[in-house]
Amino acid sequence: MADTLTQPDIDAALQHLPGWTQQESAIVKQYEFGGFGEAVEFVNRIAEAAEAVDHHPDIDIRYNKVRLALSTHSAGGLTAKDIMLAQEIEAVLQE
Numbered sequence: 001m002a003d004t005l006t007q008p009d010i011d012a013a014l015q016h017l018p019g020w021t022q023q024e025s026a027i028v029k030q031y032e033f034g035g036f037g038e039a040v041e042f043v044n045r046i047a048e049a050a051e052a053v054d055h056h057p058d059i060d061i062r063y064n065k066v067r068l069a070l071s072t073h074s075a076g077g078l079t080a081k082d083i084m085l086a087q088e089i090e091a092v093l094q095e
Contacts, residue, residue, distance in 0.1 A: 004077035013083045020086055026058075026071035027082060031093075033064045042066055042092075049088045055081045057089075 005013070010027075014020055020029045033039045039061055046068075050056045058069040068089065070082040 002072055002075045002079040002081055004072070004075050004079055005083070010078055013086075017083075017086050017090065022078075023069070025077040026069045027078060027086060028067065028069045029086075029089075030065055030067045033066070035064050036061075039064050039066050045092050045095075046089050049092055050085060053081070053085060053088070055085050057085065 010022060014022065014027065017027070017029075020027050022028075031039075031042065033042060043059055043061060043066060046057070055070075055072070058071075060067040060069075070085055071077065072079040072081055
């Protein structure tokens with residue numbers, strides 16, 4: 001099982017993840033797209049990244065808005081896996 005991050009570690013990581021915020025034991029971000037098709041395309045692209053690292057976000061799609069929440073449920077909180085996946089998601093947006 002992965003070790004959970006300390007609050008100072010979480011705070012430091014969030015400084016490098018614009019738009020991501022902590023909500024209880026998860027980090028979350030909402031993205032907005034031009035329409036439903038763009039939102040689903042984004043979800044499909046991040047699904048590939050998540051599968052590659054075997055770590056999966058909670059995903060909520062509302063027409064053109066996608067809300068992601070990352071937490072390592074097996075560890076009971078945030079771990080380095082969550083931060084790495086958030087970074088990977090941000091990289092997908094730059095492609």
